[in-house]
Amino acid sequence: MKNNKTDFIQGNIACVEGAIVAGCKFFAGYPITPASEIAEHMSERMFQVNGTFIQTEDELSSIAAVVGSSWAGAKAMTATSGPGISLMQENIGLAIATETPLVIVDVQRGGPSTGSPSISLQGDTIQVKYGSQGEYQVISIAPSSPQEMFDYTIWAFNIAEKFRTPVFVMADVMVGHMREQVEYPEDYNELEIFDRKILDDPDSTEGRFLSTEVAPMPIFGNGFKANVTGSTHDEFGWRNVSDPKVMDNFIKKLTNKILNNKSEIIRTEKEYMEDAEVVLLSYGSVSRAALETVHTAREKEIKVGSYRLVTVWPFPEKEISKMSENVEKIIVLENNLGQIYPYVRSAVDGKAEVELLSPSVLGEFFEPNYILNKIKEAK
Amino acid sequence: MANINIRIAGIGGQGVVLSGIILGRTASVYEGKNAVQTQSYGSSARGGDVCSEIIISNKKIIYPQVLKSDILIALSQKAVDKYRDQILEGGTLIVDKDLTKLEFETEKFKVYGESFNKTAIDEFNNKTVANMIMLGYLVKKTEIVDVELLKKSILESVPVETKEINIKALNKGMLLAQ
The missing domain is CATH 3.40.50.920 (Rossmann fold)
Known part of the structure; x- marks a missing residue:
């Protein structure tokens, strides 16, 4: 790991370095201008930190793999631009509904449609808030420099883990491709790195979902069954799609988990x-x-x-x-x-x-x- | 000078972006100043118009883009035509004289012309080092960064097998500026 050093790097590269400091061990993505440098650099860095890098066949698959790896316990991330976010919306909804911590970097370009790959636009501000169906809340951070791409990617992982939810890092061509000096922390041990609460006792009577205090995550691979569904469910993940009261609880707990903690999230x-x-x-x-x-x-x-x-x-x-x-x-x-x-x-x-x-x-x-x-x- | 604003413009493949990165890296990592580099280009990797902008400052740089430049390095006719009106009074224009025609006279800024591309082909049999010849020439004429630190920065930025030829090209550029 780079230490106590100034570097002169692109925002996209700083983002990758921040993710690694935060503990990211899984990246799946599909190349797209102006976000491709993130995937390219990740392909090298994941290998160096014993993580996993996958170049998937498309963005639908990228986000699906990121959701899956998060449920297997990894801190996971993808990076794309507006067109990729469009393709990811279905499984972004799944991540929100299943309370899956992950980070999505959107290096925004000109749109609509394929638009202009190398022209900067803040075109996805609303897309990330309301792109998937239903009622929900997202967290999005808007960096303005390579230094912030480093710092705020770490922060994005921390709040994703803390609130068990997808977090968007909303860069654009300007910030993603800009090069500027980035000061790495002098002491990495002094950085605050947050890891999700994990359910390790299968007999625990504590809920696994839908707590505004954020329920411990029953990740896969701990030797017990975990019920995870995008359909309306209760605190234990049991599916119930016919009772409006269960849906009311499902939606309100998911949104209030973010809204009740606004003072901690908003900057x-x-x-x-x-x-x-x-x-x-x-x-x-x-x-x-x-x-x-x-x-x-x-x-x-x-x-x-x-x-x-x-x-x-x-x-x-x-x-x-x-x-x-x-x-x-x-x-x-x-x-x-x-x-x-x-x-x-x-x-x-x-x-x-x-x-x-x-x-x-x-x-x-x-x-x-x-x-x-x-x-x-x-x- | 509080800020030095540099604009390098030309055609994709001339090493315009890399030149900007090397200057920014020299100023920030090796000289401890602040530097920011931005770029604009079309969708083609080679042959399209490209522009790399660098700001070097002793102070924190807030606004990241160059509006008017202290120095314009123009490596194509289009670059001269597009950006010469945005050179600050007392500034500097450096052109590749074989790739541009300067059909104007000015006392507003200094104008230098040199053969970067042709020298790279004639003396190094490798046109990709034209940007290093340009950097050598630029630094000798303007002293915007320290030459030794610039060399360090180049060595860190280019592929191992091209280190020697790049430094030789830089030295050639400095010689041309004398």
């Missing part, structure tokens, strides 16, 4: 917010353009602040609501046509003006002057 970053009149609200790579604009604006004595969602889902509506009480205007910056914009408006609920700003050309990185002009127009 935001605030810069120059103390006296801000206008707020640039952003996430992912775009937050770097937002922050640069804030610095430029402050030099001109314009009171602008940056409010960054580090986690996009679950959505921080309480935090945004509170923040909006003290500001005049919130400009939502997204490299799409406004995917979280309605959520921000709903959270603000009239307490401040909310405006969406997309890049002048979708897929091009926001220019600070372009944002600054919009701020001046607003004032």
Whole structure:
């Protein structure tokens, strides 16, 4: 393992190194621009850490293998782009329903359909939240640098393991392909690495599923039978698809497991917010353009602040609501046509003006002057 | 200078991206500065337009892309045409003079032309080292990174069997810049 060292690497490579530090021992994936470097580097690194790497025939198979390996006890991950997420949706639902910890890295590209492989877009923000059928909650993290691809992939594994649920790392072409220095931790033993609770006693009367406190996982290979199904089930995994009360419990426990723990999951970053009149609200790579604009604006004595969602889902509506009480205007910056914009408006609920700003050309990185002009127009 | 913004543009296969990575690695890993490198390209690996951008700074780099560059290295005519208006006043344009025609005069920035591709073919019988000749020339002209540390970075970035030829090509580029 690399130690106490600075490296100059792509976000995609940093993501793999983070996964390995987190204890990832299984990767299944299918190559796709702009995520292919993750699979390529994993093929080398999994071999070195006695893990397993599979290049599957397609993304459907990748996510299925990742779900299976997690049930066999491995920390597991896949990486793809929007088109691959589309193909994975069915088994992402299975992972949510069966409370399977795993990490899905989505290095987003231009879409819809095959779109533009090497053009950056935040096109999948909603897809990862609502792409699979039914009612559920996901956790998604939006890194903005190779360093964060390293740090937040570790964190993604930790919360996946802790809450027994899929976690999305939402990169894009910009962050995935960007190279920047990454500082590896000085002491790996000081890193917090979380491992899932495992059920080891077959006679335990403790539930195996559907606890907002997160039930211990009855992983395969421990010598007892484990009942795991994507159909509606009870705390012991027994299938019951006819009783609405069982379904009510099934859905509410799964969603509340995330919603009741929002304060532990949600992270935001605030810069120059103390006296801000206008707020640039952003996430992912775009937050770097937002922050640069804030610095430029402050030099001109314009009171602008940056409010960054580090986690996009679950959505921080309480935090945004509170923040909006003290500001005049919130400009939502997204490299799409406004995917979280309605959520921000709903959270603000009239307490401040909310405006969406997309890049002048979708897929091009926001220019600070372009944002600054919009701020001046607003004032 | 707070930030040095470098743009290297040309055609896929000229080593544009690798040159950027090597510069970024030299500045960050070996010189302890901050560096960020981004790139843009079409879907073809060879023959398409490609651009590699590097920012080197003593401060934390927030905005990762180059808007106006201190240095533009243009290895195709299209690269000159597309990016020359985005060179900062007092900046530097370096072109491969056999692959470009400079049909303009300017006092806004310095212009240097050299034969990177042709020298690679004529003297090394290997056009893939043209980017190393360019890097040698660039560093000698602009001193943006330390030459010895640049060599270390190159040795770490290229395949073992090509180490010698790459360093020779770098030295050749430095010689051309004298």
